[in-house]
Amino acid sequence: xxxxxxxxxxxxxxxxxxxxxxxxxxxxxxxxxxxxxxxxxxxxxxxxxxxxxxxxxxxxxxxxxxxxxxxxxxxxxxxxxxxxxxxxxxxxxxxxxxxxxxxxxxxxxxxxxxxxxxxxxxxxxxxxxxxxxxxxxxxxxxxxxxxxxxxxxxxxxxxxxxxxxxxx
Numbered sequence: 001x002x003x004x005x006x007x008x009x010x011x012x013x014x015x016x017x018x019x020x021x022x023x024x025x026x027x028x029x030x031x032x033x034x035x036x037x038x039x040x041x042x043x044x045x046x047x048x049x050x051x052x053x054x055x056x057x058x059x060x061x062x063x064x065x066x067x068x069x070x071x072x073x074x075x076x077x078x079x080x081x082x083x084x085x086x087x088x089x090x091x092x093x094x095x096x097x098x099x100x101x102x103x104x105x106x107x108x109x110x111x112x113x114x115x116x117x118x119x120x121x122x123x124x125x126x127x128x129x130x131x132x133x134x135x136x137x138x139x140x141x142x143x144x145x146x147x148x149x150x151x152x153x154x155x156x157x158x159x160x161x162x163x164x165x166x167x168x
Contacts, residue, residue, distance in 0.1 A: 007053025
């Protein structure tokens with residue numbers, strides 16, 4: 001039983017090391033199909049070894065069968081855990097979030113004037129970029145008063161936009 005517990009603990013230590021060093025140790029297994037999406041990645045191997053060890057110890061301790069049956073049960077459980085870890089890591093690697101918002105995404109969005117905009121001068125508007133309120137310098141062809149709802153016509157720079165009042 002000590003061997004099985006040692007394997008289980010070694011698998012957990014390997015998992016912790018792979019998380020701490022975050023891919024540094026992955027290069028060792030690249031030649032064997034490793035890497036973050038490979039079946040021989042460190043998290044997959046750690047899951048396999050831990051499941052083999054702990055399952056073997058449980059089977060050996062509770063059933064009284066020999067080490068061969070405990071090893072077989074451990075290998076079977078380790079294979080399932082390794083496969084599940086591999087599938088989970090592949091799913092995480094495929095999870096592509098939405099792209100970061102860019103200033104060009106502001107064109108056509110509504111906002112409100114927070115500092116009056118003089119004709120052919122600059123004021124300030126409050127816009128929402130990816131759901132977050134952002135204050136921009138704003139320019140308009142005509143004077144626009146504070147509190148007026150506006151539409152962004154174009155992006156002039158990373159911090160300024162051209163707006164026009166919303167006509168209702």
